[in-house]
Amino acid sequence: MVLPDAGSQRHQAQSNVASPTAIEISAHSKLVGYPNGVLMAQAPSSNILIRKLQTISALAQSDIGILGNISIQEKKYQANEDILREGEKPSLSFVVLDGLIGSTKLTGEGKRQISSFFVPGDIPDLHGLHLSVMDCTFTPLMPSRVGFMRHDDLRAICDQHSSITRVFWRSTVIDAAIYREWVTNVGRRDAYSRMAHILCELIVRLRSVGRIEDHVAYLPITQAALGDALGLSSVHVNRVLQDLRRDGLISTLGSRFQASDWAGLVRAADFDSTYLHQRAAQTGAGF
Numbered sequence: 283m284v285l286p287d288a289g290s291q292r293h294q295a296q297s298n299v300a301s302p303t304a305i306e307i308s309a310h311s312k313l314v315g316y317p318n319g320v321l322m323a324q325a326p327s328s329n330i331l332i333r334k335l336q337t338i339s340a341l342a343q344s345d346i347g348i349l350g351n352i353s354i355q356e357k358k359y360q361a362n363e364d365i366l367r368e369g370e371k372p373s374l375s376f377v378v379l380d381g382l383i384g385s386t387k388l389t390g391e392g393k394r395q396i397s398s399f400f401v402p403g404d405i406p407d408l409h410g411l412h413l414s415v416m417d418c419t420f421t422p423l424m425p426s427r428v429g430f431m432r433h434d435d436l437r438a439i440c441d442q443h444s445s446i447t448r449v450f451w452r453s454t455v456i457d458a459a460i461y462r463e464w465v466t467n468v469g470r471r472d473a474y475s476r477m478a479h480i481l482c483e484l485i486v487r488l489r490s491v492g493r494i495e496d497h498v499a500y501l502p503i504t505q506a507a508l509g510d511a512l513g514l515s516s517v518h519v520n521r522v523l524q525d526l527r528r529d530g531l532i533s534t535l536g537s538r539f540q541a542s543d544w545a546g547l548v549r550a551a552d553f554d555s556t557y558l559h560q561r562a563a564q565t566g567a568g569f
Contacts, residue, residue, distance in 0.1 A: 283483070286457060288557070295525055323402055327356060327379055328351070328354065329444040330377070330378075330379055330491060331352075332350065333403055333492065334403025334447050334453075336348070336561075337491065337560050337561060337562075338352050338452055338453060338456060338559055338560060338561065339449045341449065341453055345443065345446055348443060348446060352435060352439070353553070354377070354431055355430045355431075356379065356429050357382075357429075358425070358426070358427045359422045359425070359426050359427075359428065360422065360425055361422050361423060362421060362423075363422060365383065365422065366420045368387070368416055368417060370415070371414060371415055372410050373431050373432065373433050373467060374432055375407050375411065375433060375436060376406065376420075376429060376431070377385035377428045377429045377431065378400050378404050378405075379402060379426075379427040379428055380402060380425075380427040381402070381426025382400070382503060383399070383406055383421065383422055383426060383428070384396040384399055384423045384510075385397050385400070385418045385420055386419045386424055389418075396423075396507065396511040398457065398460060398464060398485065399480075399483075400420075401488055402488075402491050404453075404457075405453060407420060408450060408457075409457075411433055411440075423507045436450075454475075456559045459558075460558065462557070463557045465549075467480070467512075468512060468513045471552065473522050474520075474550065475550060476512045476513075477519070477522045477526065478526065478531065478551035481532070481541065481547065482547055482548055482551045483555075483558070484499065485544075486498060486560075487553050487558065488501075489513075490560055496540075497542075497544050498538060498539065498540045498541075505519040506519075515569055522544060526547075530542060531543045531545070531546045532547065
């Protein structure tokens with residue numbers, strides 16, 4: 283992994299504002315909705331990181347100040363342009379600033395499995411601080427922007443501030459909890475429930491960091507990528523989405539997706555957000 287060319291930026295903690303408000307699930311390989319590949323509503327790097335960490339743990343003002351001064355180097359990626367590859371030995375970790383990142387593995391036949399989604403505020407490879415070699419690849423599933431942080435800087439912060447160490451550790455443990463839920467989702471739920479579950483999860487996670495309003499989101503992810511996450515063919519993904527629309531659980535209009543019956547979608551998904559371990563539960567019909 284090459285250090286981004288962009289200069290290091292230090293950002294002070296600021297309050298977040300909501301980002302785009304629509305989800306597109308495209309049946310085609312071309313991703314639309316970002317004119318000329320430009321990402322919209324960019325949030326300051328440390329701001330989105332702090333907001334995400336605050337969804338899972340209380341942060342003291344001193345911790346917020348330290349996190350707000352982490353040196354972050356930003357870089358934009360197009361969909362399917364690998365950020366970090368399996369087998370690499372990185373000296374950096376990255377935080378997602380905009381977009382959607384997948385952790386991926388390939389079989390010997392070249393078939394891809396996506397084992398996790400990472401949304402703005404997440405640090406997908408924080409475990410790289412303690413592992414010498416990456417055992418998966420991190421790939422944007424839509425045009426994305428990430429911020430790189432040096433391992434040496436993160437280690438120094440953890441050595442000096444045990445409270446931040448605990449928050450980082452909690453974040454990594456929650457990533458493992460999400461992975462366990464994904465294994466259950468793909469291994470034991472039918473296709474209809476799998477799709478409903480992954481949509482519920484994305485809505486809750488994106489809303490918690492201010493990236494969507496209500497039950498409407500903007501996420502130009504292909505049906506092929508959804509299939510790789512759910513163990514389904516693109517044809518099957520298309521059929522399941524049609525079923526969810528027919529049953530009144532979701533609606534689409536152009537590039538907009540809406541969970542029009544949130545309570546119904548939660549029931550269909552067998553969705554319980556406990557595994558996300560957020561400070562404010564966001565599962566019920568009142569969400």
